[in-house]
Amino acid sequence: MPRRSADTQAADAAACRALLRQGSKSFAAAALLLPSRVREPAAAFYAFCRVADDAVDELGDHAPPSAAAAAVAGLRERLARACAGTPDDSPVDRALARVVAEHALPRAFLEALLDGFAWDAEGRRYETLSELNAYAARVAGTVGATMSALMGARGPDALARACDLGVAMQLTNIARDVGEDARRGRIYLPLAWMREAGIEPDAWLARPAFDARLGRIVARLLAEAEALYRRADAGIPMLPRDCRAAIHAARLIYADIGRAVARRGFDSVSGRAVVSPGRKLWLVLRALLRASAAPADDRERGAAPPLDETRFLVEAAR
Numbered sequence: 001m002p003r004r005s006a007d008t009q010a011a012d013a014a015a016c017r018a019l020l021r022q023g024s025k026s027f028a029a030a031a032l033l034l035p036s037r038v039r040e041p042a043a044a045f046y047a048f049c050r051v052a053d054d055a056v057d058e059l060g061d062h063a064p065p066s067a068a069a070a071a072v073a074g075l076r077e078r079l080a081r082a083c084a085g086t087p088d089d090s091p092v093d094r095a096l097a098r099v100v101a102e103h104a105l106p107r108a109f110l111e112a113l114l115d116g117f118a119w120d121a122e123g124r125r126y127e128t129l130s131e132l133n134a135y136a137a138r139v140a141g142t143v144g145a146t147m148s149a150l151m152g153a154r155g156p157d158a159l160a161r162a163c164d165l166g167v168a169m170q171l172t173n174i175a176r177d178v179g180e181d182a183r184r185g186r187i188y189l190p191l192a193w194m195r196e197a198g199i200e201p202d203a204w205l206a207r208p209a210f211d212a213r214l215g216r217i218v219a220r221l222l223a224e225a226e227a228l229y230r231r232a233d234a235g236i237p238m239l240p241r242d243c244r245a246a247i248h249a250a251r252l253i254y255a256d257i258g259r260a261v262a263r264r265g266f267d268s269v270s271g272r273a274v275v276s277p278g279r280k281l282w283l284v285l286r287a288l289l290r291a292s293a294a295p296a297d298d299r300e301r302g303a304a305p306p307l308d309e310t311r312f313l314v315e316a317a318r
Contacts, residue, residue, distance in 0.1 A: 009098070013040050015091035016047035023050045029280055030253065033246035033287070041103060041150050044095035048082075049113065049143070051092050056117045068121030075114050083107050103150055108316035113142040125201075127191045129224065132174070133167055133309040135188075140170035145313045148235075151243045159314045160306035161235020165247070167310065168228035169254045175221045176257055179269035182208035193217050208269055215266035222258040222266075229255050231304060249287035253280055 020043045021028050027046065031039055052075050056068065078088055083100050087093035099105060116138030126132040144166030148159050174181075174188040181188055182205055191201050197213040204214075229251060236244050236251075253275060260273035275283075306314045 008094075012091040012095040013043065016043040016095050019043075019047040019050050019092070027250065029284060030246050030250035033249055033284065035242045038147075038150050038243060041099040042147060044092070044099045045105075045146055045150070047092045048096045048110075052114065052117055056121050065122065068118075072114060072118040072121055075117070076111075079107075079110055079114065083110070099150075105146065105149060106316045109142045109146050109149070109313065112138045112313065116142070123186065125187055125191055129190050129193075130309060132171075132188065132190055133307060136167040136170035137163065137307070137310045137313065140166035141310045141313055142166065145310075145317065147247070148239070149317060151239050153239050154317050155238065156306075156314050156318075157303060158235055158238040159317055160304070160310065161232050161238065163306060163310035163313055164228045165232035165235070165251060167307065168225045168232060169250075171221055171225035171228070172254050172258045175218050175225070176261055176268050176273050178214070178218060179208060179210075180272060182269065189217055189221065193220065210267045210269035214269065218261065218266040218268055222261065225258060226255065234304075245287045245290070248290050249284045252283040252287055256283060
């Protein structure tokens, strides 16, 4: 990779931080607690995620499959150039190339992330929870695995728990955004769950509305997320001490989104649940005060095998 001046590297890092602040207030708030040695590469990784996601989203929900496939193919070529040390002339690509080189970041993590964007572009739906977890592994488990690797926690148990956290966060997002996704013509809830509840997916998508049956499905998805949050808790003490508070803060903030959905009676169709800035600050303070040692039951969960759907990410880091 060509050497860049310190000024160029600083400008690239600033551009990535700006994308982080604009794109995810929750992630940005938690990232402030990270040491700079992790915060800077994490911002570069997030910035690549953001521009890649935007490249697909800008096509619109009714783009022809050929356009979506071409967009994802272009992203794969862009990623390949960054991984080869010859990035495109943009702040995000240059910063990502440095992160991949300096942190020996497995390319498989980034390839899997693009797979998830491709599935979105295809409008793919998920029949079962396992299929949904496979999607969440790609768009969010990859983020957990990457963050763990950037922190230097590359053991299989640490990576498995990081993937648990990423999948849990994605399931929470899906539970929160049911109505928003439906208005874009998308369903992420497991279709089998909808049918079991007496809801025909396509008919519901034509006229999305909340009722008690849908509420039970949202509650069920949040229960799955909560089980993964509890498993992920065991991974936090596996991280470097100066990284734990940030990850615990992110875990608390995202889990609280689920509680906000519950307070709305699990109605995520007629409105969107939010966590207030004051509440986020309280959760960050809680994370800072959390004891660093894992309870005994957390240590047991820490040795649990990875989800079947995230196992490929754990193995990619070997």
